[in-house]
Amino acid sequence: MRRAYRTTGGSLVAHDQGAHLTEWVVGDTAVIWASQASEYAEGRAIRGGVPVCWPWFAAGRSGDVSPAHGFARVAPWRLVEEAVDQHSVVLAWELTGQDVRGLDGSDLFPHEFRARLQVQVAEAATISLTVRNEDRAPFSYEAALHTYLHVGDIREARVVGLDGADYYDxxxxxxxxxxxxxxxxxxxxxxxxxxxxVRVQDPVLERTLLIEKSGSPNTVVWNPWVDKGAAMSDFGDDEWPLMVCVEAASVGDRAVVLEPGAEHTLSTRVRVLDESGS
Incomplete structure (x- = not known):
């Protein structure tokens, strides 16, 4: 189900499939970006917004797991909270092991769990994924909030705050x-x-986006550029300059390990600053 809201600061759109914030506009300018070529079809991942990558990232730690980025981003999450006023919107969805049985890839994660995805949008957008282990044994998983940010031109933008950090290219x-x-x-x-x-400095749109995270030992940065963008059927050939992904993540050797009864929250918060960075 598609859910659209308008507040005094802007507007947002979310979908129950994937518990997915797909658009956030402040004033007249998008902050959270979505491809015009995305299909919005049942069982198909939505290109853009903030996909929930879980319980693995990309092709998983082994490098050969499918579907890519796990089953959560195409699963039918249940809306359990909706609080709306003129200034803010709060939405929350839940997903359990029973909900995903039969989905492609669900047999690769045969555990009892309860996941909650909360979106809170006011002067900032905060997205939080909380997973609780309801099984009798420990389990581990990878997770990422695959946030697509709108920029005026990726060739002019830069990401600040990762100087000195190690990364895998x-x-x-x-x-x-x-x-x-x-x-x-x-x-x-x-x-x-x-x-x-980290901050995404965007001189074309004369603003800076501040991305703050918690429960997130990894930060993923992605732009497909020309060739890869053109190879994706749900990504317009001319859209690659307009986005960059800066993702809160816990992946690879920093995957989450949960004991029975324990839970973990991964969250990201996006805020729009003016050109001066304030």
Missing amino acids: KVDQQERTQTGDIRFVGETDRVYTADGP
Whole structure:
């Protein structure tokens, strides 16, 4: 189900499939970006917004797991909370092991769990994924909030706050260390070992986006650039300059391990600053 809301500060759109915030507009300008080519079809991942990657990221730690990014982003989550006023919107969905039985890939995670995805939008947008182990044995999982941010032109934007952080470059499959700010000159797909805030400085739109995270030992930065963007059927050929993903994540050797009865929350908060960064 598609859910649309308008507040004094802007508007947002969310879908029950995937518990997915797909659009957030402040004033007249998008902050959370979605592709115009996305299909919004049952059982198909939505390209853009904030997909919930769970219980694995990409092709998993083994490198050969499907569907990509897990089953949560196409699962039928149940809306359990909706609080709306003129200034803010709060939505929450739940998903359990029973809800996903029969979904593609669910047999690869045969555990009892309860997941809650909460979206709170006011002057900032906060997305939180809480997973509780309701099984009798420990389990582990990867998770990411795959946040697509709108920028005026990726070639002019830069990501600040990761200087000195180690990262794995998935494009050339090399371990590297970041020097200075991230500037974009080609396909970028990096998993940083970093848990602090970052800023996306966008001179074209004359603003800075502040991304703050918690429960997130990794930060993923992604832009497909020309060729990869053109190869995706749900991504317009001319859209790659308009977005960058900065993702709160817990992946690879920093995957979450939960004992029975324990829970973990991964969250990201996006706030719009003016050109001065305030």
